[in-house]
Amino acid sequence: MLDESRLKKVMGSVLKVDPAAIGDDASIETIRTWDSMRHMSLVLALEDEFGVAIPDDEAASITSYPLVLATMRRLLEER
Amino acid sequence: MTIEKRTAPLEVLADPKATVSAVAGALAEAEELFADAPVVRIGISSNITVDLLGAYLQRHAFVENVRLRVESGGYDDLPGDMERFAAADIGAVLVVLLFDNLLPSFEAQLGTLEDATIVAKREEFRARLELALTRGSAMRTILVTRLHRLSRAVDRAVPDRIARVVADFNAVLDDAAARFPNVTLVDVDNAITAVGAAHAFDWRFYFRGKAPYAVALLDELARNVVAATRAFGGYYRKVLVLDCDNTLWGGVIGEDLLEGIALDPFDYPGNVYWRIQNEVAALERRGVLICLCSKNNAADVDEVLARHPHMVVKDATVVLKIVNWDNKVTNLRRIAVELDVGLDSLVLVDDSAFECEYVRQQLPMVRTIQVPATLSEYPRAFDAVKRLFLAAGLAEESVAKTAQYRQRAVASSTRVAYNSHEDYLHSLGLKVAVSRNAEGRIARISELAMKSNQFNVTTRRYTQAQILDVMRNPDAAVHSFEVSDRFGDAGLTGVVIVLYADAVAMVDTFLMSCRVIGRGVETAVWSHVMAAAERRGATRVRAEYVPTARNALVADFYDRMGLTPCAGAGPTRCYQGELAAIPRAAPAWIEVTDA
Numbered sequence: 281m282l283d284e285s286r287l288k289k290v291m292g293s294v295l296k297v298d299p300a301a302i303g304d305d306a307s308i309e310t311i312r313t314w315d316s317m318r319h320m321s322l323v324l325a326l327e328d329e330f331g332v333a334i335p336d337d338e339a340a341s342i343t344s345y346p347l348v349l350a351t352m353r354r355l356l357e358e359r
Numbered sequence: 360m361t362i363e364k365r366t367a368p369l370e371v372l373a374d375p376k377a378t379v380s381a382v383a384g385a386l387a388e389a390e391e392l393f394a395d396a397p398v399v400r401i402g403i404s405s406n407i408t409v410d411l412l413g414a415y416l417q418r419h420a421f422v423e424n425v426r427l428r429v430e431s432g433g434y435d436d437l438p439g440d441m442e443r444f445a446a447a448d449i450g451a452v453l454v455v456l457l458f459d460n461l462l463p464s465f466e467a468q469l470g471t472l473e474d475a476t477i478v479a480k481r482e483e484f485r486a487r488l489e490l491a492l493t494r495g496s497a498m499r500t501i502l503v504t505r506l507h508r509l510s511r512a513v514d515r516a517v518p519d520r521i522a523r524v525v526a527d528f529n530a531v532l533d534d535a536a537a538r539f540p541n542v543t544l545v546d547v548d549n550a551i552t553a554v555g556a557a558h559a560f561d562w563r564f565y566f567r568g569k570a571p572y573a574v575a576l577l578d579e580l581a582r583n584v585v586a587a588t589r590a591f592g593g594y595y596r597k598v599l600v601l602d603c604d605n606t607l608w609g610g611v612i613g614e615d616l617l618e619g620i621a622l623d624p625f626d627y628p629g630n631v632y633w634r635i636q637n638e639v640a641a642l643e644r645r646g647v648l649i650c651l652c653s654k655n656n657a658a659d660v661d662e663v664l665a666r667h668p669h670m671v672v673k674d675a676t677v678v679l680k681i682v683n684w685d686n687k688v689t690n691l692r693r694i695a696v697e698l699d700v701g702l703d704s705l706v707l708v709d710d711s712a713f714e715c716e717y718v719r720q721q722l723p724m725v726r727t728i729q730v731p732a733t734l735s736e737y738p739r740a741f742d743a744v745k746r747l748f749l750a751a752g753l754a755e756e757s758v759a760k761t762a763q764y765r766q767r768a769v770a771s772s773t774r775v776a777y778n779s780h781e782d783y784l785h786s787l788g789l790k791v792a793v794s795r796n797a798e799g800r801i802a803r804i805s806e807l808a809m810k811s812n813q814f815n816v817t818t819r820r821y822t823q824a825q826i827l828d829v830m831r832n833p834d835a836a837v838h839s840f841e842v843s844d845r846f847g848d849a850g851l852t853g854v855v856i857v858l859y860a861d862a863v864a865m866v867d868t869f870l871m872s873c874r875v876i877g878r879g880v881e882t883a884v885w886s887h888v889m890a891a892a893e894r895r896g897a898t899r900v901r902a903e904y905v906p907t908a909r910n911a912l913v914a915d916f917y918d919r920m921g922l923t924p925c926a927g928a929g930p931t932r933c934y935q936g937e938l939a940a941i942p943r944a945a946p947a948w949i950e951v952t953d954a
Contacts, residue, residue, distance in 0.1 A: 293384035317410045320564045324411065324574050325379035336563050 282353050286329070291348065294318065294325045307344035319343065330356060366392060373422045379411070379574055382418050389421050396426045397699070402447075404432035404440035404491075405455040408570040412455070415581035423585060434569070435460075437487060438813075438912060441494040442877065450499040453545075453584060454491075457571060458506040458525055466510050466521050477524055483909075485531045490813055490912075492539045494877050499646050500541055502584055505529055507547045509560060509571060540644050545587060550579040596726060596747045597700055599642060600691065602709040603653035603660055603682075606730050607639075607672060608632045612659045622669040629669070631734050636671035638741055643676050647748045648698060650679040652690050652707070657682040687714045688721045706747055784878055784948040788845040791880055792954040793887050796830040796837050803851045804839050807870060812909035814853075814881070815870040816902070816916055821856075834859045835867075836895075838888050841954065842875045849875055855888050864892035864938070866902040869916070876912075879946035885920050886943040887951050893938050900941065902934045 285299070291306075292299035295313050308314045314322070323339045326332075326348070332355040334342070342348045371377050371385035399420070403413060413429035420427035430449060432440030437454065444452050459466045461484060469477065495501050506528050508521050518526075536542045551559045554575040565571035572580070604611045609621025609628045622636075623629035643649050649672065653660055660682045664674050679697055681690045687709070695702045703724040709715050710730035718727050726747060731740050794800065801823050808821040821829070829835045838855040841848070853871035857864050866888075871881055892900060902917050918924070921942045922934035945951060 289384070290378075290380035293380040293387065296383075296387065316568060317408055317570075320408070320568050320570050321379070321411050321414075323564075324561070325383065328379045328574060329381075339563055340567055 282330075282349070282356050284349070287326075287349065287352060290325055290329045291322065291345070294322045302345055304346055314343075326352060332356065332359060368392060369421055372418045383414060386414060386417055386421070390426075393426055398426045398428040400428045400430065400447075400449045400451070402430045402432060402440060402444035402449045402452040403455065404437050404444070404452060405457075406435040406437070406460050407455065407457045407572070408434070408564075408568055409455055409572060409577065410570070411574060412453075412572070412577045412581060415578045416453070416584060418578075419582050419585035425585075437491040438494060441491040445494055445497065445877070451588070452495060452498060452501045454501060454503040455580075456504060456506060457509070458528060459509045459571075460569065461528075466508060469520050469524055477527075481528055481531060484528060485534075486812070486909075488531065488535055489538075490876070492535055492542060496539060496541065498541055500543060500588060501539070502543050502545050502588065503532055503536070504545045504547045504580070505532060507551065509565075511556065543587065545580070545584055547576075547580065550576055550583055554579050596647075596706045597704040598648045598650055598678075598694065598698060598706065599639065599744065599748070600650045600652045600694060600705055600707045601639065601672075602707075602711070602714070603651055603655060603663075605710040606708055607636065607651070608663070608667075608670075609734075612663055613655060617662060617667060620663070620667070622667060624669060628734050631737050633669055633671065634738055635741055638738075638745065640671050640676055642745065642748055645748065648678045648700075649676055650681065650694050650698075651677055652681045652687065652694065654684055655682050687718050691718065691722055691725055706744060708741075708744060781948065784946070786845075787878070787948070789878060789880070789949045790843050791840050791883050791887075791949055791951045792843075793838055793840045793884060793951060794954040795891070797839050797954070798827065798830055800839055800851055801826050801830075804837065804854050807851070807854050807872065808868065811870040811872060812907070813912045814872070814876055815868075815907075815910050816866075816913050817868055817905045818870075818907050818910060819868055819905075821868075829856060829858075832858075836891070838884070838891070840880075840884050842878075842880055853880070853884060855884060857888060857892060859892075859895065859897060862896060862898040864889075864895075864897040864900045866900065869902075869913075879949060881916070882920070883945040883949040883951050886945040889938060889941055889943060898938050900936050900938055904932045904934070906930050906932075 288299040288302045291297075291302055295311055295318060297311055297313060302311075308316075308319065323334055323342070327334055330352060332352070334351065334355065338351050342351050366389075368385040368388035371381055372389065374381075377385065401416065403409060403416075410431075413431060416429055417427045430444065430447070432443070437456075441452065462468060462480060492501065506525050508525055510521065512519055512522060532544055536544050554573075559573055559576040560571050561573040562571070601607050604613075609632050610619055612620055621629040622632050624633040639649060651660065657680070660680065664670060664672070664677070679694060681693060683690070687707070691702065691705060691707065695705060701724070702722055706726045706728065707715070707718055708728050708730065709718075712729060715727045715729045718725055728740060728744055731737055797804070805821055805823040805826050808819065808826070812818070826837060830837050835856065835858045838857070839851055840853045840855075841850060842852050843849060849872070852875045854868060855866065855870075856868035858867050859865070869881075869885075871884075889900065900922065902922055904914060904917060906914065917932075917934040921940075922936040925933040925935055927933065
């Protein structure tokens with residue numbers, strides 16, 4: 281079961297924003313510090329934190345909070 | 360506020376098992392907590408994306424009580440990065456170059472590339488590197504990662520083409536490290552071995568975002584860099600405080616006078632002190648601050664520094680001189696205050712048993728080393744001093760090699776004395792002598808026109824005969840210029856060719872040798888040539904930038920010189936301007952004359 285607050289904490293620390301500010305509308309478009317370079321760091325941090333391997337295509341496409349959430353949920357369930 | 364180890368975020372940072380996000384979070388907290396602590400700045404220049412490397416450098420620096428600020432360079436723009444970092448007064452740069460990305464999938468291409476193409480690429484690599492390192496020559500430290508392969512060898516016992524070419528390119532780095540005393544090479548293969556090749560690379564992000572290094576490798580690399588530099592000189596000992604009489608030279612200056620002190624490199628006991636002085640100067644090159652602290656008349660010590668022919672330690676080597684009749688404890692405190700360092704950063708070398716003992720009692724945090732009573736043991740005792748400053752195993756080999764090649768160029772060893780790059784430039788006493796149609800220099804002018812690539816706005820190649828034709832053309836002028844400074848003469852290092860038609864001065868060629876880049880010479884020459892054009896009756900100026908694979912350096916040259924780009928597309932950009940409206944901003948530190 282994925283702990284959303286932990287997920288937001290990871291995203292907040294990597295993206296350098298307040299985790300409380302990460303809502304459903306959070307995406308690479310709305311968070312200024314979330315650029316393509318930082319995105320790679322985010323994927324690495326998520327993998328590291330939750331012990332999963334994010335597949336190649338998803339690694340590039342999970343560019344919003346709902347997409348991150350859905351992907352991490354699925355990966356944790358599959359584990 | 361100083362950085363205390365026992366705070367929560369620093370404990371997280373010191374924990375080898377901390378996750379990426381834990382590290383990022385702890386860094387943010389530590390930054391806030393130690394917002395008042397001094398920062399050490401480092402620039403990162405790379406031909407790959409190494410976003411997290413900055414964070415991991417900060418992590419390992421914090422663990423060593425050093426607050427690091429990381430500035431990222433542009434993507435694959437080493438010379439440009441160096442220029443920007445130097446302009447921003449950043450004293451340390453980490454250069455991370457991935458061999459496989461010197462050309463797209465270079466390793467895979469090697470199987471089919473012609474040898475000549477590879478050699479040409481290597482020479483281009485060399486030229487770019489040297490340009491960058493020249494621009495960074497005033498920096499304290501430039502760390503360059505050694506090149507390594509990304510793909511695994513089929514059989515490591517038999518060096519394949521990749522291994523051979525990587526070694527060949529690494530030899531370029533070795534040459535550079537030998538020629539530029541502030542360059543230290545960092546071994547990546549070692550870090551790859553430490554984390555395991557299987558965990559070192561992330562091919563997903565290599566192809567998608569040119570980010571081939573996995574977190575584990577970045578972490579290990581950062582750890583190595585911080586260790587190799589003692590956290591960029593930020594921890595352990597920083598300041599070497601030297602007594603003078605019978606420590607820096609033999610004898611007592613107040614009694615033996617300038618001619619009487621022992622410092623002759625060919626004579627005992629002077630040769631022992633002279634040897635020590637060379638060690639001291641070498642430490643200064645590695646970033647150690649050198650202070651003199653002596654019970655003496657200040658004028659006597661000044662005279663030795665200024666006038667003794669065998670002094671290796673000079674005013675420029677020394678960051679602070681405390682020469683008075685106060686005791687050493689008072690003076691050491693003063694040094695710590697003036698340099699804004701802790702007393703625990705100081706190492707004192709003194710010949711007096713009394714002074715050493717007094718300091719040990721009063722200031723136990725100062726590391727005190729006494730000059731041995733048996734003078735021939737002094738060099739070995741000084742090895743202990745060196746160990747206090749230099750990381751164990753830190754590129755000892757490259758230092759030795761550097762020493763072999765090192766020119767005794769005063770230029771770089773004096774840099775600590777200047778507050779800004781501009782101060783430094785002022786100190787150089789730069790002189791530019793501009794000649795017009797110097798027929799006697801045609802061979803050199805043509806050579807420059809044939810060879811210059813980087814600082815060459817149009818890259819038009821001219822033979823000697825062609826140069827002579829232009830010189831004898833009444834509607835043209837070939838300006839050539841020689842640059843010199845107080846350290847010597849750089850010779851004829853640049854050429855400007857102007858063609859005149861009616862009242863228009865067309866700048867056909869503007870080129871300069873890389874040797875003199877970064878000193879504002881081009882601005883001075885430009886102003887001079889514009890003034891000459893005006894005297895000749897021109898009212899307008901036209902110019903072109905013709906891009907080549909090598910001359911991005913001058914892509915904005917005419918913009919900087921105050922010309923206006925003309926409308927129109929195409930790779931060649933034309934510029935124009937009214938002569939009267941063009942700013943004549945010759946740098947104040949350059950004296951321009953007509954030769």
